[in-house]
Amino acid sequence: MTGQKLFRRRGQLLQSLFLWLMFAAVSSFFSCKTSKAPATPPAGFDWQGHRGCRGIMPENTVPAFLKALDYPEVTTLELDLAVSKDHQLIVSHEPWFNPVICRLPGGDSISRRDAEKYLIYQLTAEEIRGFDCGSWGNPRFPEQQKMKTYKPALREVVEAVRARRPDIRWNIEIKSLPEWDGLRHPPVEEFARLVIAELKTLRIEKKAIVQSFDVRALQAMHRQAPDIQLAFLIENVRGFDFNMNKLGFTPAVYSPYYQLVSKKLVRKCRTSGIKLIPWTVNEVSAMRGLIHLGVDGIITDYPNRIGAVGK
Numbered sequence: 385m386t387g388q389k390l391f392r393r394r395g396q397l398l399q400s401l402f403l404w405l406m407f408a409a410v411s412s413f414f415s416c417k418t419s420k421a422p423a424t425p426p427a428g429f430d431w432q433g434h435r436g437c438r439g440i441m442p443e444n445t446v447p448a449f450l451k452a453l454d455y456p457e458v459t460t461l462e463l464d465l466a467v468s469k470d471h472q473l474i475v476s477h478e479p480w481f482n483p484v485i486c487r488l489p490g491g492d493s494i495s496r497r498d499a500e501k502y503l504i505y506q507l508t509a510e511e512i513r514g515f516d517c518g519s520w521g522n523p524r525f526p527e528q529q530k531m532k533t534y535k536p537a538l539r540e541v542v543e544a545v546r547a548r549r550p551d552i553r554w555n556i557e558i559k560s561l562p563e564w565d566g567l568r569h570p571p572v573e574e575f576a577r578l579v580i581a582e583l584k585t586l587r588i589e590k591k592a593i594v595q596s597f598d599v600r601a602l603q604a605m606h607r608q609a610p611d612i613q614l615a616f617l618i619e620n621v622r623g624f625d626f627n628m629n630k631l632g633f634t635p636a637v638y639s640p641y642y643q644l645v646s647k648k649l650v651r652k653c654r655t656s657g658i659k660l661i662p663w664t665v666n667e668v669s670a671m672r673g674l675i676h677l678g679v680d681g682i683i684t685d686y687p688n689r690i691g692a693v694g695k
Contacts, residue, residue, distance in 0.1 A: 417645070418669035419676055422694045430681025431690055432460040432555055434664050435477065439525050439685035442485070442518030444475045445533040446544050453549050455687040460553040460593075461545065462663075462683055465538060465579065467569050472509040473538040473582050479504050479559060479568040481515055481535075485522050489514035505568050509537055525685065542586045554592040555615065555683070556583075558601040576604035580612065595639060599631050606633055615639045615661070624652045637661050639683070642674060650678045668692045 425431075433455075436448025444463055452458050466479040481502045483494035494502065504512060518533035538556075545552055558575055565571045570578065583589040595615035596602050602614050615637035618627055621644065628634070638653050642662035653660040661681035665671050671682055671693050684690070 417643075417673045417677060418667070419672040420669060421672060421676070423672040423675035424694055425675050428680075429675075430459050430553075430659075430661060431455075431457045431687065432462045432661070432681060432683040433458045433687045434462045434683045434685045435464070436461060437685065437687050438522070438528070439666065440527050440688060441529055442531060442533050443522070444477060444535065445518060446536050446541055447518075447531060447533055449541055449545050450548065452687050453545065453552070455690060457690045458552075458687050460555050460681070461541075462555040462557070463538075463541065464557045464559050466504040466535075466559060467575060467578060468504055468509045468512060468537075469506055470508045471570075471578060473578060474504050474509065474512055474535050475538055475541055476504060476535045477559065479564065481517070485520060486515050486517040487520065489516075491516070503568055504535070505570075538582060539586060542588060552591070554588055556592055556594050557617070558594060558596040558598065558605075560596065560598045560601050562598075562600065572598065572600045573604050573608075576601060576608055580605070580609045583612065593637060595637070602631060602635065603633075613637070617663070618644065624649055628656075634658060637680075639663055642670060642682075645674060645677060645679060647677060654678075 433452035435443035436445065437452040438448065441448035441451045449461050452461060463475050464477045466474045466476040468474050480500050481494055483496050483499045487493055513534045515534060516532050517535055518531045521528050521530040556579065558579060560569055560572050560575055569575055579594060583592050589612055593613045593615050594605050595617050597617040597619065602616060605612060605614055613636035616627065616631055616635045616639060618638065618640035634656060635658065637659045639661050642665045645662050650660060659680040661683060662674060662679060663683040665674060665682045665684050666686050668689050674682060675693065
């Protein structure tokens with residue numbers, strides 16, 4: 385490695401370390417914003433089932449979304465999108481098969497080294513259905529029920545849920561990165577077009593919010609369908625003003641990692657007319673603390689814990 389490359393690499397490592405330390409400090413500060421006092425959410429509060437209900441059912445599967453409907457407080461179902469080889473919108477957090485929770489057709493495990501050999505963008509929707517993403521559970525969520533299930537198409541999820549709860553709302557994430565364009569998903573403008581077309585075909589464009597960490601995806605959605613509401617997902621510590629300037633327009637929702645929420649952020653969102661809905665909040669004490677701070681909704685893996693918030 386040349387001296388110049390070594391210097392650049394050291395600079396990148398120092399920058400990453402600095403950002404990590406900043407995040408750790410901010411997380412430590414805000415993690416105390418919990419409460420033992422019961423909390424009563426205001427009218428219109430938006431409880432969202434994250435990936436359906438990842439804490440208790442296999443994530444982003446039809447059974448998970450249907451199970452989330454068992455909890456009447458849930459008003460919105462949150463999910464992630466990838467794109468298949470035949471241009472179907474597939475509900476999946478990664479644009480590949482996570483080897484921790486998925487197995488090959490036939491039951492063989494997927495090594496971490498080989499995980500990205502099985503890209504959703506290189507498989508048809510029918511081929512994707514052959515992978516089992518539920519029988520082995522998720523070690524991070526020991527309460528999760530194990531069952532054989534698969535990554536469904538968005539259309540299948542919407543139709544199954546609509547038969548039970550036609551009033552449900554949707555929070556749909558475009559999972560994209562610049563370096564993934566054309567490799568793990570279509571170019572972001574095309575990805576946005578596919579999402580817009582499907583929301584309109586399914587007649588849920590007025591019941592849906594499209595979210596993303598990728599400002600390009602949100603900007604593409606804003607250009608192509610300004611009537612569809614958007615949510616800006618945040619995991620950095622650069623602050624509201626920096627992130628809004630980067631986005632370049634006012635979204636309907638600002639959605640940060642929950643430990644980044646503060647009274648100041650609540651005030652900024654209210655002043656800007658933006659709803660504040662943090663992710664992913666799994667402890668009851670944290671839910672209570674955030675409600676006391678004044679958030680407009682909460683995204684959680686455990687909709688079965690919502691009932692304890694007011695007790």
